[in-house]
Amino acid sequence: MHIERKIPIAIERYLLNAALVVALGLLYAPLLMYWYDGWLEKSISIEHEYFSHGLIGLPFAAYITWTLRSQWSQLPNISHPAGAILLLIGGLCYGSGLSDLVNLSFPIVLAGLCLWLKGIPGLRVQKWPLIFVALATPTHLPYLIEPLAFPLQKFIASVAGFILVQFNLNVTVEQVYLFVNGQIVEVAPHCAGLKMLFTSLYVGLMLLYWTGIASDRTKSILFLLSAATISVVANIIRNTLLTLFHGTGQDGLFHWLHDSWGGDLYSALMLGLLVVLINWIQNNTANEPQAQTH
Incomplete structure (x- = not known):
């Protein structure tokens, strides 16, 4: 029954x-x-x-x-x-x-x-x-956030200009615009790296869950802050390369990195660094004391 x-x-x-x-x-x-x-x-x-x-x-x-x-x-x-x-x-x-x-x-x-x-x-x-x-x-949340990205755009343009000057290129930076050999490149809101930052933090959360580190607050914060830093630095390097390619007339390389599979490859390599980073944090940082449960 x-x-x-x-x-x-x-x-x-x-x-x-x-x-x-x-x-x-x-x-x-x-x-x-x-x-x-x-x-x-x-x-x-x-x-x-x-x-x-x-x-x-x-x-x-x-x-x-x-x-x-x-x-x-x-x-x-x-x-x-x-x-x-x-x-x-x-x-x-x-x-x-x-x-x-x-x-x-x-x-x-x-x-x-x-x-x-x-x-x-x-x-x-x-x-x-x-x-x-x-x-x-x-x-449409990114649409509301984009106006707040102007300081980040200026920072990226300034750093990219500084790097290119070290290679003896004639570079002038005005706000978010870089002038190289008579060519102008704008660090637009969509080029400020917000998309990659969102993706990096999202993939970072996935890795935290997958590795079980999400329960460790210290490691989680350290990893997410490091992931955000990697994203910003990678975007600065990308914008520097785009400015270099455009300013020196290498339009093929510019379009390859800007709107072709080169950009996807660059993003994939950057996300691969997050896997290396979380493995390092997992193996080389102390565990956070766990609270007692009753």
Whole structure:
């Protein structure tokens, strides 16, 4: 009799899970396909390209959720009222027709489902996947941040000009403009390295989770600060090379590094440094004392 009672419960649970997956797929598969097409083909707005780290971040979030399926299934089926509220908000955002709200409805609905199905414990279990989904969701936030990047643009232009002067090039720097041999190069907001900074910090979070260092506050802060520094330095070097290529008439190299696969290769090499960095931090820094739990 015990087995006969258990089978319907199991079937009901799996049917519910399957129905939720199908519903989410029908609602958000077109949206996710639009994101991926925009990131891969660069047919999406420049601001949305800032979130292209979602190419690897969203599958990584799905992988984490899969690895946590045992913990998830062991949680009691309890609902938190905030889950219904988030689902309602997510539904309103999805139906608004406004691009940012439609996009944001995805992490909101996912968080709402966690609360509705498993309560606060469910939200805690799925904390990291939800973080990776939220940080990969395209919005116009970079558009609001770009005006604040002007000091960074000036700093990059100044440093790039200083480096080029050391190679006996005739360089003049005015604000965010570099003049080299009669050619002008602008360190535009999109060239200030914000996209690579976002990507570096996002990949840094992925590495922190993957290596288990995320639970160590000191190592995590050290790594993220170092990742940000590497990103800024790499962008200064890139802008210096672009100015050199353009100022010396090497247009082929300029376009290769600026808007061709050379830029992707440069970014990949820089991200590879983060792997080296986190391995070094993991092996050469002391562990943070863990608090006692009761």
